[in-house]
Amino acid sequence: QMQLQESGPGLVQPSETLSLTCSVSGGSISSYSWNWIRQPPGKGLEWIGYILYSGDTNFNPSLKSRVTISIDTSKNQFSLKLSSVTAADTAVYFCAREVMVRGYGMDVWGQGTTVTVSS
Amino acid sequence: SYELTQPPSVSVSPGQTARITCSGDKLGDKYACWYQQKPGQSPVLVIYQDTKRPSEIPERFSGSNSGNTATLTISGTQAMDEADYYCQAWDSNTGVFGTGTKVTV
16 A cells, blocks of 8 residues: 655745655555645645656646656655745645546545744 | 635535535536545545545545536435545646535534
């Protein structure tokens, strides 16, 4: 059974870069799209972007200028970087996989990691 | 940008049927998925490709999608179904989540 685990700093200074990693265990990182989603306190889910095994990426247009997603197939990990953060980027950040067939949904999620942007 | 709109809340008595709608422009031309999220937990996929259930999801969960509206139906709602529910679709390779609906049993 594949499992995902997010890791990274829980506190980030305003204007700095948020960096998170999602470690994939129990299966190969190939054959899926790997997504980042966030949820501000008390609010709904927001899709941030995805990366494929090939390295192809796609991002939420509202975040595109600040987001980088990369993949390290040798370590079975993928990562998120969000630059120039503000308090509005405070959220629980989730990683999730989706089978590369349109509409299959994100069927495996990490437990989420809380990131607070504050000085 | 593409938007998916859900009612903020739905209230249902135990054993009754809950219906949660998700509205978006020509949503029926896309696939809709549904997620259940309980407090402090990660979302769980309950419906994919409009109508399909993952094997571990109870049969009381069903979905439909036509025109501009996708619907998640919970038949014989149980107390354990109390949660937030989100629809999700893809618009030109961009993921979009609905605004979310809190189901109270």
